[in-house]
Amino acid sequence: MDGSSRFELITLGDELLLGLTPNGHLTFIGNELRRHGVTLSRNVVIPDDADSIGRQFRESWARADVVLTTGGLGPTCDDRTRETIADVLGLKLEYDPAVEQAIEDRFNKLGLKMTPNNLKQAYKPKGAVVLENPHGTAPGLWVEKEGKILVMLPGPPNELQPMFLSVVLPKLKERSRLAQEETYLQIKTSGVGESSLETLLQPVFHKYPGLDVAFCAHPGQVDCRLSSPDHRISKEGLQAIADQCRDLLNANFICYGDDSTERIVSARLREKGQTLAVAESCTGGALASSFTDLPGASKFFSGAIICYNNDSKVQTLGIPECVLKQHGAVSPEVAVALATGVAEHLGADYGLSIAGFGGSCCCEKERQGGKVYIGLCTPEGIWSKEIRLVGATATIKQRAVSAALDWLRRSLFHQEEMSGLPVEWPKDEAKKFLRVAGSRL
Amino acid sequence: MDGSSRFELITLGDELLLGLTPNGHLTFIGNELRRHGVTLSRNVVIPDDADSIGRQFRESWARADVVLTTGGLGPTCDDRTRETIADVLGLKLEYDPAVEQAIEDRFNKLGLKMTPNNLKQAYKPKGAVVLENPHGTAPGLWVEKEGKILVMLPGPPNELQPMFLSVVLPKLKERSRLAQEETYLQIKTSGVGESSLETLLQPVFHKYPGLDVAFCAHPGQVDCRLSSPDHRISKEGLQAIADQCRDLLNANFICYGDDSTERIVSARLREKGQTLAVAESCTGGALASSFTDLPGASKFFSGAIICYNNDSKVQTLGIPECVLKQHGAVSPEVAVALATGVAEHLGADYGLSIAGFGGSCCCEKERQGGKVYIGLCTPEGIWSKEIRLVGATATIKQRAVSAALDWLRRSLFHQEEMSGLPVEWPKDEAKKFLRVAGSRL
Numbered sequence: 001m002d003g004s005s006r007f008e009l010i011t012l013g014d015e016l017l018l019g020l021t022p023n024g025h026l027t028f029i030g031n032e033l034r035r036h037g038v039t040l041s042r043n044v045v046i047p048d049d050a051d052s053i054g055r056q057f058r059e060s061w062a063r064a065d066v067v068l069t070t071g072g073l074g075p076t077c078d079d080r081t082r083e084t085i086a087d088v089l090g091l092k093l094e095y096d097p098a099v100e101q102a103i104e105d106r107f108n109k110l111g112l113k114m115t116p117n118n119l120k121q122a123y124k125p126k127g128a129v130v131l132e133n134p135h136g137t138a139p140g141l142w143v144e145k146e147g148k149i150l151v152m153l154p155g156p157p158n159e160l161q162p163m164f165l166s167v168v169l170p171k172l173k174e175r176s177r178l179a180q181e182e183t184y185l186q187i188k189t190s191g192v193g194e195s196s197l198e199t200l201l202q203p204v205f206h207k208y209p210g211l212d213v214a215f216c217a218h219p220g221q222v223d224c225r226l227s228s229p230d231h232r233i234s235k236e237g238l239q240a241i242a243d244q245c246r247d248l249l250n251a252n253f254i255c256y257g258d259d260s261t262e263r264i265v266s267a268r269l270r271e272k273g274q275t276l277a278v279a280e281s282c283t284g285g286a287l288a289s290s291f292t293d294l295p296g297a298s299k300f301f302s303g304a305i306i307c308y309n310n311d312s313k314v315q316t317l318g319i320p321e322c323v324l325k326q327h328g329a330v331s332p333e334v335a336v337a338l339a340t341g342v343a344e345h346l347g348a349d350y351g352l353s354i355a356g357f358g359g360s361c362c363c364e365k366e367r368q369g370g371k372v373y374i375g376l377c378t379p380e381g382i383w384s385k386e387i388r389l390v391g392a393t394a395t396i397k398q399r400a401v402s403a404a405l406d407w408l409r410r411s412l413f414h415q416e417e418m419s420g421l422p423v424e425w426p427k428d429e430a431k432k433f434l435r436v437a438g439s440r441l
Numbered sequence: 442m443d444g445s446s447r448f449e450l451i452t453l454g455d456e457l458l459l460g461l462t463p464n465g466h467l468t469f470i471g472n473e474l475r476r477h478g479v480t481l482s483r484n485v486v487i488p489d490d491a492d493s494i495g496r497q498f499r500e501s502w503a504r505a506d507v508v509l510t511t512g513g514l515g516p517t518c519d520d521r522t523r524e525t526i527a528d529v530l531g532l533k534l535e536y537d538p539a540v541e542q543a544i545e546d547r548f549n550k551l552g553l554k555m556t557p558n559n560l561k562q563a564y565k566p567k568g569a570v571v572l573e574n575p576h577g578t579a580p581g582l583w584v585e586k587e588g589k590i591l592v593m594l595p596g597p598p599n600e601l602q603p604m605f606l607s608v609v610l611p612k613l614k615e616r617s618r619l620a621q622e623e624t625y626l627q628i629k630t631s632g633v634g635e636s637s638l639e640t641l642l643q644p645v646f647h648k649y650p651g652l653d654v655a656f657c658a659h660p661g662q663v664d665c666r667l668s669s670p671d672h673r674i675s676k677e678g679l680q681a682i683a684d685q686c687r688d689l690l691n692a693n694f695i696c697y698g699d700d701s702t703e704r705i706v707s708a709r710l711r712e713k714g715q716t717l718a719v720a721e722s723c724t725g726g727a728l729a730s731s732f733t734d735l736p737g738a739s740k741f742f743s744g745a746i747i748c749y750n751n752d753s754k755v756q757t758l759g760i761p762e763c764v765l766k767q768h769g770a771v772s773p774e775v776a777v778a779l780a781t782g783v784a785e786h787l788g789a790d791y792g793l794s795i796a797g798f799g800g801s802c803c804c805e806k807e808r809q810g811g812k813v814y815i816g817l818c819t820p821e822g823i824w825s826k827e828i829r830l831v832g833a834t835a836t837i838k839q840r841a842v843s844a845a846l847d848w849l850r851r852s853l854f855h856q857e858e859m860s861g862l863p864v865e866w867p868k869d870e871a872k873k874f875l876r877v878a879g880s881r882l
Contacts, residue, residue: 014666015657017481018625019472020699023464026486033462040458042493043486045467048655078655114639137636156658158836195516195578214489215457217597224762225455233839258461262478284733288747292725293489293835302521303753306719306745308731308738312787316746316757324640346753394734395599405870 005177007033008064009043010056012071012081013155016045024157026069031258032164036172037179048072053084061088066177067149071155073138075117079154082141086125089145093123099130103137131167135159142171150232151177185238187224187245190261190406194222204244208233211241219395221254251414253407255271261405262290267298268412269350274379276408277348278304279317279338281329282356282372287401304346307338317341330355332384335375339384343377351377352408354400370396374404378411383418446618448474449499449505450484453512453522454596457486458586462800465598466511472699473605477613478620489513494525495838502529506589507618512596514579516558522593523582527566534564542573543808544578572608576600583612626679628665628686631759631847633701635663644687649674652682660836661843662695692855695804695847702846703731709853710741710791717849718789719745720779722770723797723813728842748779759781771796773825776816780825784818792818793849795841811837815845819852824859 009029015021026043033040041064046052053072060067063104066106072081086093100122104219107114121138124130131140131151143150143355151168153160170176189197194217201224205213210232216223224245226238233241255264269276278288278301291297307313319337327333335355343351353375375384387403389396410417444746450470456462467484474481475682482505487493494513501508513522527534541563548555562579565571570588572581572592584591592609594601613619630638635658642665646654651673657664665686667679674682687694696705710717719729719742729745732738748754751765760778768774783793816825828844830837851858 008665010462013657014480014625014655015664016467017471017484018475019468019470020475020627020661020664021469021657026457027460027463029460030458034461039455039488041488043458043499045486047480047482056483063819074656074658076639076654076656078653078849112634112637115636117639118636158660184455186461193553195559196553198558212519214455216454216462216721217518219463219516219599223461225454255803282733283730284742285729285737285745285747287731288726289724291729292723292727292747292749293838298749301749303749303757304726304747306726306733306747308733308744309740312744315787316744320679322792346756370855397734439805 005065006039006041006063007038007066008060010053010060010067010069011043012046012048012053012069013045014047017047017437025153025155025160028157028161029068029070029164029199032169033072033178034184036169038177039184041088048078048080050080050084050200053081054088057085057088061148061150063412066154066172067148068151068153070153070160073117073121073140073152073154075120075137077117079120079138082125085150085152089125089150091127091143091144091145094126096122096124096324097132099124099139102139106180107136126431131163133159133163135162140167142168143251149162149177174334179249183277185226185235185242186257187242187249188221188225188253188256188259188261189224189249190221190254190402191252192222192249193217195222197222200248201245204241204248208237208241211238218402219399220406244275249418251410258283261402261409263294265405265409265412266291266294266297270296275300275302275347276350276352278373279307279342279351279353280355281307281313281338282370283397283400284308286397287352287354290372290401290405302346305342305345319347330357330371330373332373332386333374335373335384336377337375338384339375339377349379350408351375352404354404356396356400372396372400372403374400374407376407377412380411380415381418383411444480446506447482447504448479448507448509449501450481451494451501451508451510452484452486453489453494453510454486457487458488464600466594466596469598469602470511473610475625476620477610479618489519491519491521491525494522495529498526498529498745502589502591507592507613509594509596510591511601514562514581514593514595516556516561516578518558520561520579523564523566526593530566530570530584532566532584532586535567537563537565537571540565540580541710543573543580547578569854571688574600574604576603581608583609584630585617590618624795626667626676626683627698627767628667628683628690629697629700629702630665630690630693631662631695631843632693633663633690634658638663638665641689642686645682645689647737649678649682652679659843661847669861681711692851692858695850702843702850704735705730705851706846706850707741709737711737715790716741716743716788717791717793718743718783718787720783720792720794720816721745721747722749722754722779722795723811724795724838724841725749727838728793728795728845731846743787746783746786754779758786769815771798771812771814773814773816773827776814776825777818777823778816780816780818781823790820791849792816793815793845795807795845797837813837813841815841815848817848817852821852821856822859824852 011025018255030040043055046056072079103118104114118137119359124141133139138154141152142161194215210228211228212227214225255267280287285306291301305316310329313319314321335353338353339351356372370389372387373384452466457464471481485497487497513520544559545555559578565582570583574580581604582593635656651669653668653670655666721728726747732742746757748862751770754760755762776794779794780792797813813828814825830840
């Protein structure tokens with residue numbers, strides 16, 4: 001690859017600018033290009049109207065080597081990409097009977113009648129290659145002109161994504177527009193703030209001229225990305241630098257790359273042949289969902305119980321009413337009882353729980369900030385931990401889930417860290433507590 | 442308001458272009474501006490480097506009346522927004538001791554030591570107004586020059602969002618840059634494809650010159666947005682047109698605006714004083730999470746059970762092993778047993794279930810496409826419904842969740858639709874079946 005191709009992505013959609021839909025195309029396409037050694041130079045989100053499309057395309061086409069557009073290829077009156085861009089490029093639209101046939105076949109297969117507005121999708125700029133769309137009616141279009149490449153993709157993600165993977169990436173590779181490997185190396189960390197992280201790692205970074213460092217803070221997590229824009233440092237060199245950072249970070253190092261805490265935790269559990277069950281109150285399914293997003297989750301994930309009120313805690317996990325009354329639903333005792341209860345109930349090796357005010361930690365009480373307890377039951381012992389969270393509903397849920405995942409990670413990879421914690425329950429003790437308290441487990 | 446202010450949003454972040462993080466700033470800011478009658482004209486995502494920032498800011502500043510930037514104000518070496526933009530505007534940076542004090546106070550409050558790199562954040566372009574950041578160290582900056590407004594916001598969403606709501610919106614209103622009401626009217630629909638929807642509604646649209654219509658397809662749902670760019674049609678006029686569409690759509694009409702199926706369903710349940718419990722297999726918590734994202738969910742949501750394998754179905758809901766063996770885990774019988782079981786177990790009026798291959802419908806089997814059964818238990822009866830889904834893990838989960846939510850909506854608002862379904866279980870019959878099969882409920 002020449003290494004110098006400039007890629008721009010034009011994303012069409014009033015619904016994106018109006019904040020009604022997140023721009024998933026940028027995430028998907030940016031990520032796929034990165035895996036193939038390309039960093040998108042720019043993404044521009046514009047409205048659906050012909051003026052905006054024409055003006056932005058002209059500007060991007062002048063600056064970039066590869067322009068990707070998403071959206072505006074569909075059957076309805078607000079789909080104007082095809083016509084507008086053909087016009088800018090001075091290409092006539094021509095009718096493609098094969099496309100009409102494909103659209104008709106699709107409607108027949110679904111047992112539906114094709115409405116005439118669909119025929120619009122059978123037109124293409126002269127010389128364009130049609131990219132088949134097995135998941136929808138609007139085909140993609142591939143145009144090469146002036147040594148540049150234009151790829152027009154349909155808007156719906158379930159149509160765009162398979163087309164991008166199965167047709168666009170191979171064609172870009174064929175034209176030598178992709179590299180073989182990632183140009184970035186990312187380190188994920190938890191437990192250290194952004195400025196402290198820089199201060200901690202600076203002594204390593206200072207040794208390497210030509211190293212570019214970027215930080216990105218997420219709730220409870222900071223990513224640090226290393227790159228060498230002028231290629232002075234090789235891929236192996238970047239890895240060696242990253243390894244030094246990992247050693248300095250110790251248990252605060254999560255992983256490299258775009259791996260995630262849930263993935264490395266699940267890989268560890270599968271490797272050990274162990275299973276996990278989850279009990280949640282205020283996060284209401286978000287913790288379970290983060291595990292079940294992973295392929296093959298059934299190999300280690302036993303299930304979850306979402307206890308959204310005291311009744312359901314008593315009913316589904318047999319948490320004794322007296323424990324709830326004495327300590328309150330949001331307490332270290334109940335967090336531990338939930339974690340232990342769900343592990344025993346579902347026959348899992350690990351139990352992880354989040355106990356916060358069900359439905360209210362995430363709304364009524366959010367402004368005053370809420371305490372949340374995480375409970376963890378492992379073959380080695382039982383712990384609980386208090387965290388304090390402030391923010392909007394979604395932020396609180398996300399932070400509580402991150403904290404629980406990170407804690408499970410630490411217990412799986414850095415067992416020694418757990419022993420210094422303020423709240424630790426010897427396993428026998430906790431079991432006794434639950435038995436004495438009248439648990440039905 | 443003058444109605445003609447052009448807003449552009451520049452979002453900084455390699456991590457966005459690399460597809461590592463979704464661009465939540467566009468969604469948040471776009472949405473907030475829309476609520477105040479402003480449609481963002483453009484969003485540009487660029488890398489963190491000074492060249493890209495300078496070039497893009499120059500271009501946006503020339504075209505727009507209000508430019509918002511996000512990111513690059515932090516303490517680390519890759520934070521270059523402040524310096525670069527001050528340079529383009531020809532403004533000197535000056536040190537603000539009050540900002541230093543605020544940063545130091547924050548560190549002290551958290552019991553942390555301030556690292557020296559934080560001092561960088563105490564500089565501001567000459568004449569800029571500092572926007573306080575109670576959730577982080579980097580303050581926002583507000584600059585007025587040449588009759589235009591520049592707002593520089595910090596990158597972390599938990600810092601940006603409260604600052605935008607409590608300081609930026611009021612200041613924009615003060616400067617008459619916001620309108621009073623939304624300029625769009627959105628109709629959400631389900632059960633009709635995009636082209637059929639246009640064909641169905643075209644006779645209404647044709648009657649109104651000056652009406653602008655846009656469609657946006659999501660999994661299982663199509664949004665239709667009405668607007669009148671030249672203000673020929675009033676807000677009330679748009680509403681009257683939308684009402685005609687609603688009547689044509691009947692049960693396929695979900696709601697207006699940016700309301701959601703889960704919100705209207707939960708409002709209906711709360712209005713009726715009824716409760717809901719959920720049982721999921723392959724969607725693994727995503728259905729429960731969509732309800733528990735709502736404020737006040739505990740008012741109607743009893744809880745959920747995530748059965749990720751047959752063992753957990755038997756253990757937690759007492760689904761008889763013989764039913765699982767005879768019909769298979771993915772069957773109308775098990776979907777019904779899950780819905781009925783979870784409703785009775787958690788004492789809820791409604792039970793909603795999704796039965797697919799736990800952990801495998803979402804991975805191993807995805808390529809061949811999977812059957813998923815939805816089960817619904819209501820005070821009126823018990824139903825199950827087969828849906829067929831193809832796509833990637835996340836798409837399948839999302840589609841199954843949408844389908845289940847939509848079905849609950851139809852049963853709550855359009856009971857008459859349910860009676861025509863191929864699979865309907867008279868309530869007594871289903872209870873008998875579960876009893877006969879040996880249910881422990």
